[in-house]
Amino acid sequence: MAWRGCLSHNFKELRILLCQSSPASLTTRTFVEKNYKDLNTLNPKLPILIRECSGVEPQLWARYDMGVERDVRLEGLTEEQICKALEDLVKIGESLKA
């Protein structure tokens, strides 16, 4: 999973929006619990903003250079799919740079 270390090269900021309690956000919550430490250790300078708000649909937002943003809705996605979505966002970042 080499792409995990490249997060800070492509992203300026990563935001995960989720609900504290809703079942729709359950997989996102476990994703955060399992992966946050790893992502943070590999990308110590990258802000990974985890924002809780009751009733919000789980979302993943990536901000690239020059204020460009892309988002993925995470509702109904499994943890692997969330990882995949994050990887796709990294690829978008690479293509934006090129």
Add this chain to the structure above:
Amino acid sequence: MGLGLLASKAMRPASRIFNSQNPRNFLFRTIVSKPELQKPETSAAQAQPDPPPVDLPPRTPVAGARVHFPNPDDAIEVFVDGYPVKIPKGMTVLQACEVAGVDIPRFCYHSRLSIAGNCRMCLVEVEKSPKPVASCAMPALPGMKIKTDTPVAKKAREGVMEFLLMNHPLDCPICDQGGECDLQDQSMAFGSDRGRFTEMKRSVVDKNLGPLVKTVMTRCIQCTRCVRFATEVAGVQDLGMLGRGSGEEIGTYVEKLMTSELSGNVIDICPVGALTSKPFAFKARNWELKGTESIDVTDAVGSNIRIDSRGPEVMRIVPRLNEDINEEWISDKTRFCYDGLKRQRLNDPMIRGADGRFKVVSWRDALAVVAEVAHQVKPEEIVGVAGKLSDAESMMALKDFLNRMGSNNIWCEGTGMNPNADLRSGYLMNTSIAGLEKADVFLLVGTQPRVEAAMVNARIRKTVRANQAKVGYIGPETDLNYDHQHLGTGPQTLLEIAERRHPFYSTLANAKHPVIIVGAGLFEREDKDTIFSTVETIAENAKVVRPDWNGLNVLLLNAAQAAALDLGLVPESGNSIESAKFVYLMGADDVNLDKIPGDAFVVYQGHHGDRSVYRANVIFPAAAFSEKEGIYENTEGYAQQTFPAVPTVGDARDDWKIIRALSEVAGIKLPYDSLGAIRARIRTVAPNLVHLDEREPATFTASLKPASSQKITLTPFENVVENFYMTDSITRASKIMAQCSALLTKK
């Protein structure tokens, strides 16, 4: 039987003597009382109610209050005017009447203070009791039959009123309390329609309580609310009752100022005009004022306030009830900073000319100049700093603008150069302000809540009083108004507690609801990550964070801080300001201006000509919190919004609109042009900010964070707030706050 009867007995001979001695007085004595008017039977005959209606309409409690039964078995039933009500055991008769929807007149009783029972205004009749009882001090007993509108009760109130008015001056026309005076209202509702008093009234020397509270002690009715407030809530033993009988007066015994940061609240709780606001004296009548419900921004508590304005001028600020945040008190800084809103205001866009003087220009020119300069510098040389008083919308706009310019160097004052905004639990008061009341042990790390957040300090004090909670404090010598243990001054003590070597560790570990409060002043330290991980170790060892209780808190300093961190105002590099060529200061007055290079172009956007204006090249005038609609998140993660009470000054504009306009001139138009649209944008960054009037707790605790490898330095913690009364551009411009800092701060 009633007090009124006693009063009439006591006074009739006196007035007769007075009249016989000086018959001319008869001419002046327009208010006449006849014995038959004083008989309870007469009024009773008039007020004799019809037989009670068979269908009793359901009554709602006074002010929609809800009754909480701590133990359902302890419910008792009483009858108020024939209506059965269920109340928990231990409630007083007065509270039972309130639950039944009957508002009992009172002067000395206040729900947040201890019961004194000395005004006697709340007398009601209780069946089988020989005398009327003071309902505020009488516990309700099962099956009690309380009667609140019988002739006896009415007569008793009338008598009490007569006694109170005996020595109360007739200066309502020049009294600042006029129109919102309990004595005025209640004498209209319950008093007699004529007076019988002809003697001289007593007078009392006024006391000097400082620059905030004006006293007219002759108006005092000795309810002792202010004395109880000072000792119980504010925690200063300054006020007391002196003398006995008719010589009784409220005072400080020796000439002494009231040195509490909550002293302004005695103005609100005084039922008469004895204690009024000194800065507001003779300025306006309360019925001329327009009230706007808003939020305070002078600290991170977000106290709920009402801004009373007349025309374009803020006349005063009073508290609004919010049980979760400020209950019904506010700090003196909140209450009296408003005169700063009228001084040193920036009202026109200005550009500094070659001669170093500011020249007034049009918005079009000012924006064009700034946009041109912004495009001439490299993206990484652009830096933005949001100030202490910024609202969420403007910080969002500034961040989007700088991001689109290619810069990522934006931060908010007071969060330090390397803030960690990832997990909200890392910078919020997770226990919540109201939740502090459950705590039994506090550990204050590098924070002095008394000056940093006076309302949080009042909560801690309340908890210390109610639960005998123990307080341990680590930091420089300070004056906390409750019992506390000064454990040490720096990280050394923190390490000892973390390594379980310190005796306070066992206190913390044995507590049921331990609370650790870390001051946001530590954000500025180089070794803040290590200090935070040390605190987290303590929290883990002492089980401060459990599934049912999160006692690890950060107490923020400024109104903008929580929202800034939520929005991710995190600078990419820590020392970007030293190489900056274009600096955008959005109300930031506490940045170290010496660090900004001499050739940098500085834009200052703000409402006050404060410190940063001296360095600015261009000034954009903006609206203050009393003039705009803006979201602020308080230290516990509770988002609230201000509302405009008065129009903006001169050509000033809302902060976010200025940035939006600048972005358009710069050719990178931000995709929002209304408040709704910018809030929709905030929803994609920090949706909790647009969930107004709700606290969004953080779920992920610090245990997710990797351990810090920084080295801890042993420099002691420092004072963060040097002067409670002057912390931001508004309070620094305020004359009242200047007086307070000159007279009240301890030297």
